[in-house]
Amino acid sequence: MMKRYSDYPVATLKEYGYRDYSKMKPVNKVLKTILAYVLILGLYLSIIVIAIESFNSSTSMSRFAGFSLEWYPNILQEEDLMTAIAATFIVSLIATAIATILGTFFAIGLYAMNKRKRQQWMLLNNVPILNADIVTGFSLMLIFSFFNQFIKMVFVGLRGDWSLFGPTTLILAHLFFTFPYVVLNVMPKLKETDPNLMDAAMDLGVKPFKAITKVLIPAIKAGIFAGMLLAFTMSIDDFVISFFNSGELNVNLANGNQFIMNFDNLSVWIYGVLGKRNLSPSVYAFSTLLTIFTLVALIGYQMSKNKKDKGRVKVKK
Amino acid sequence: MNSLYRRLAIPYQVWLVVLVFLPIMAVVLIAVSNLTTANFNLSDISFSLAHWNDLVENQSQVDGEYFNSYLTAFRNSFMYASITTIVSFIFGYFLAYQIKQSRIKNKFIILTIIILPMWSNLILRSEALRNIMQENNIIESILGFNILPSFAGTSYAVIIGLLLTYMPFMILPVYTALEKIDDALGEASLDLGLTPFKSFWKVTFPLSLKGVVSGSIMVFLPTFAGFAVPKILSNGTILLIGNVIETKFTYKILNIGSLLAMLVLFVILGSILILTRFDKEGETLL
Amino acid sequence: MKKLILAIAIMLIATAVVSCSSGPTLRLLNWGEYLNEDVIDAFEEEYGITIKQTVASSNELFYSKIVSNTTAYDLVIPSDYMVEKMVEEDLLLELDYSLIPNKDLVTYMAGVDDIYASMTATTLARTGETVDYSVYAVPYFWGTYGIIYNNRVDGLEEALNEYGWSVYFDAETYFPDASRGMYDVPQDAYATALIYLGENPNDYSQDLLDSAQTILQNAHFSQWADDALKRDVEAGNLDMAFAYTGDYLDRLYIQLDDGRTLEEVQADFNIYVPDPTIVFIDNMVIPYTATNLDAAHKFINFLLDPEIMALNAQSVGYAVPTEEAYDVIISYLDSEDSYLSSWAYANQTYYNKDREGTYYPMTSLPSTFVDDITTMVDAVKVSS
Incomplete structure (x- = not known):
């Protein structure tokens, strides 16, 4: 005898292991959102304290004497601080620019290799990222000292106070750890591109270099930007590696005078000043300005983008 | 065409060999020499392994117990780095997951918000944290009460400081890995009857493992070998191996410093090998 | 990308304009904020020589910067023991006193002469050579070390005055629960432990090292730091800290600047200078790397002028090395300007010319000892 469909026992959703979580959902969601914001607040905790210090009218780090904006214009008065800020930006911008441009080409070169070789070189590429700062800084200093001696031996005519240490070594050291970030961020985007893209371009008679700049680079733009941002971040906050490899800029001017500028970046300068004396709250002011400026720029960028997107939708209608 | 483009990498290959291999070789050479302040002239330098004894010798006696300060520093490093890595994995993964679930689609924005604190100087940030972990601090002077217990100088302070400093290194790789996962996979698993938690555990998490490994290593290594954050937040009372190396280099006891640096390098190389098992080209490293 | 390049170009030009200087320069390797801006201005105006300062935070950094010769400094301001070490390693040039006429117009304080004599004695004991350090060095500032204490803690001041070093090293017995911070320079920690033991802080032996280790271990310091110590005592987060008397005065001057009175500050935190104590002297010396000897000598001569030396001391909390400069400072005791009178009073209180005590400058121990x-x-x- 045939059993009818309705004779079979029917399993409920519960018996399948389904549980109704929908009632828990709103509570969970609120808790999760709160935790997420608390964590982000935690990441910004020190930044907030620095901002408060920058508005403190007293130089005391532990007592808030009153609200004041005096430390902001005062940044311009502090010659040493200005020099350190200038050195930081010069080094970071130059290192980031070189690392972004050359790093992109390096990544393309590595991408063109076969898989095995590429993996081996990527391993080496990652060493500067993972190596301990203190080991990198110290060992680079050893190599640069060696180069320094070597150059002095070969070019006997150099002035006695000539030294490789200064902007050159600082930028080289920063390139050492910024290149890998650019290569790392560009590589995945390269893999996402259609391998036929370049062949097609070349078949159409585009010169190899043009094919890179006109076809490949626009396709991997997002990776280049991410690499640039990370390279700049690592460079602007670097302390240990810069500490071992800084010096001063020293140029003979046409009129026979010397142009000398301390090339310690902000981190190294702060470390030197903290050792014996009080830090001017203008340092906090500068730090706060940098954060606020970037945040505002970011929000502005996002808003203008949203506007653009909305505009596009309208056109479509 | 490929052979043509391959040439673009040649300068970088030379650069990597010169600046990665040679410096490491130099450190190794110093580690087997007698180079300290006592022998700072080139003519006095010779091969020596005498200082290697220090590593294993019992150095000092406290309350009747012998112990070796290098080993203790190494153990501290392992302990603090492991705890920091585990805790930042829990919170970092959570945050990365939340960001992925949120509607923000622009990776650039997320990246910037997470790394922006790093644009401020590390020493200033650590000093700021130390400040508010003390009994009398700037926030207390405004609010009249403390938002944190006064634990500056304790191991908790060090762990919190390390966590807040290095968590971005966990969030970003995990986010990168999560972002690459096709949402359809999760939906399919739900349709097939998995609970949301099981779906996450069986589908999403294994696919994000690459990012977790990268993130863990990116957190573990700098906490293991760093010195600024522990020095400031422990009030100089807790030494990690990075602090010991820093002191040796500062006082120009280069051979022991290099020897310790070499041991740290082994840890780093080990980590790189682990990393390559999960992520051959380090794609999820920041 | 074009915008980025433009931005870099603008930055470069801007900095070139900001820090461009013409004329001869004096490259000075100095401690942070250790030279009054007014003195720099006066010097630059008088001689047309631009001062380019590099700051470093320790004598060891001075040393490594000179040895590595990455920059050719004309003048350095290292402390006593580093001068000994630099002389021993032949890193310093002899001064040409014919270019320093002001030297004949001033008398060094008795304490300063003691320090130089002590440096000569320790060098003789160590190397068997007699070195006259005034050949290489002219004092810049000097000062004592002391124990900065939190005066809001009842009874601490009295305990320190009665038991001195013991309160600091053996708080468990003399003032339980007092938190203490030690200066994060190994040789300083060693030397203070020896002074507490009644030994000469410049002696070294394995036994002394072991005793010092026991003392330091049993002291259970809650903090090892540099600059943070004085700030923590000031804020009330630490009870006692070993520090330069100058560190205390430094904070004192800042609070006076903020409008507080001397009595108010002293009630918050004060400094106790034990006897015996360690002293230091920072000296102007010319390293072998110098390229502008003329400017270096001019600077030394300029600083020896009592008025200039007193002016320099206005922003720096250390003691002036010449009696004439001290007298200039003391002449401000009755000044209408409350800052100047407090400053003169502080000098009279903490750096009195006639204070008697045993002063130990720290010597440059052989590097193997320093390593240990x-x-x-x-x-x-x-x-x-």
Whole structure:
């Protein structure tokens, strides 16, 4: 005898292991959102304290004497601080620019290799990222000292106070750890591109270099930007590696005078000043300005983008 | 065409060999020499392994117990780095997951918000944290009460400081890995009857493992070998191996410093090998 | 990309304009904020020589910067023991006193002469050579070390005055629960422990090292730091800290600037200078790397002028080395300007010319000893 469909026992959703979580959902969601914001607040905790210090009218780090904006214009008065800020930006911008441009080409070169070789070189590429700062800084200093001696031996005519240490070594050291970030961020985007893209371009008679700049680079733009941002971040906050490899800029001017500028970046300068004396709250002011400026720029960028997107939708209608 | 483009990498290959291999070789050479302040002239330098004894010798006696300060520093490093890595994995993964679930689609924005604190100087940030972990601090002077217990100088302070400093290194790789996962996979698993938690555990998490490994290593290594954050937040009372190396280099006891640096390098190389098992080209490293 | 390049170009030009200087320069390797801006201005105006300062935070950094010769400094301001070490390693040039006429117009304080004599004695004991350090060095500032204490803690001041060093090293017995911070320089920690033991802080032997280690371990310092110590005592987060008397005066002057009175500050935190204590002297010396000897001598001569030296001391909390400069400072005791009178009063109180006591400048111990002391202090910290 045939059993009818309705004779079979029917399993409920519960018996399948389904549980109704929908009632828990709103509570969970609120808790999760709160935790997420608390964590982000935690990441910004020190930044907030620095901002408060920058508005403190007293130089005391532990007592808030009153609200004041005096430390902001005062940044311009502090010659040493200005020099350190200038050195930081010069080094970071130059290192980031070189690392972004050359790093992109390096990544393309590595991408063109076969898989095995590429993996081996990527391993080496990652060493500067993972190596301990203190080991990198110290060992680079050893190599640069060696180069320094070597150059002095070969070019006997150099002035006695000539030294490789200064902007050159600082930028080289920063390139050492910024290149890998650019290569790392560009590589995945390269893999996402259609391998036929370049062949097609070349078949159409585009010169190899043009094919890179006109076809490949626009396709991997997002990776280049991410690499640039990370390279700049690592460079602007670097302390240990810069500490071992800084010096001063020293140029003979046409009129026979010397142009000398301390090339310690902000981190190294702060470390030197903290050792014996009080830090001017203008340092906090500068730090706060940098954060606020970037945040505002970011929000502005996002808003203008949203506007653009909305505009596009309208056109479509 | 490929052979043509391959040439673009040649300068970088030379650069990597010169600046990665040679410096490491130099450190190794110093580690087997007698180079300290006592022998700072080139003519006095010779091969020596005498200082290697220090590593294993019992150095000092406290309350009747012998112990070796290098080993203790190494153990501290392992302990603090492991705890920091585990805790930042829990919170970092959570945050990365939340960001992925949120509607923000622009990776650039997320990246910037997470790394922006790093644009401020590390020493200033650590000093700021130390400040508010003390009994009398700037926030207390405004609010009249403390938002944190006064634990500056304790191991908790060090762990919190390390966590807040290095968590971005966990969030970003995990986010990168999560972002690459096709949402359809999760939906399919739900349709097939998995609970949301099981779906996450069986589908999403294994696919994000690459990012977790990268993130863990990116957190573990700098906490293991760093010195600024522990020095400031422990009030100089807790030494990690990075602090010991820093002191040796500062006082120009280069051979022991290099020897310790070499041991740290082994840890780093080990980590790189682990990393390559999960992520051959380090794609999820920041 | 074009915008980025433009931005870089603008930055470069801007900095070139900001820091461009013409004329001869004096490259000075100095401690942070250790030279009054007014003195720099006066010097630059008088001689047309631009001062380019590099700051470093320790004598060891001065040393490594000179040895590595990455920059050719004309003048350095290292402390006593580093001068000994630099002379021993032939890193300094002899001064040409014919270019320093002001030297004949001033008298060094008795304490300063003691320090130079002590430096000569320790060098003689160590190397068998008699070195006259005034050949290489002219004093810049000097000062004592002391114990900065939190005066809001009842009874601490009295305990310190009665028991001195013991309160600091053996708080468990003399003032339980008092938190203490030690200067994070290994040799300083070693030397203070020896002074507490009644030994000469410049002696070294394995036995002394072991005793010092025991003392430091049993002291259970809650903090090992540099600059943070004085700020923490000031804020009330630390009870006692070993520090330069100058560190205290430094904070005092800042608070006076903020409008507080001397009595108010002293009621918050004060400094106790034990006897015997360690002293230091920072000296102007010309390293072998110098390229502008003329400017270096001019600067030394300029600083020896009592008025200039007193002016320099206005922003720096250390003691002037010449009696004439001290007299200039003391002449401000009755000044209408409350800052100047407090400053003069502080000098009279904490750096009195006639204060008697045993002063030990720290010597440059042989580097193997320094290596051992460094390792010992690390062991103390690790075991805490």
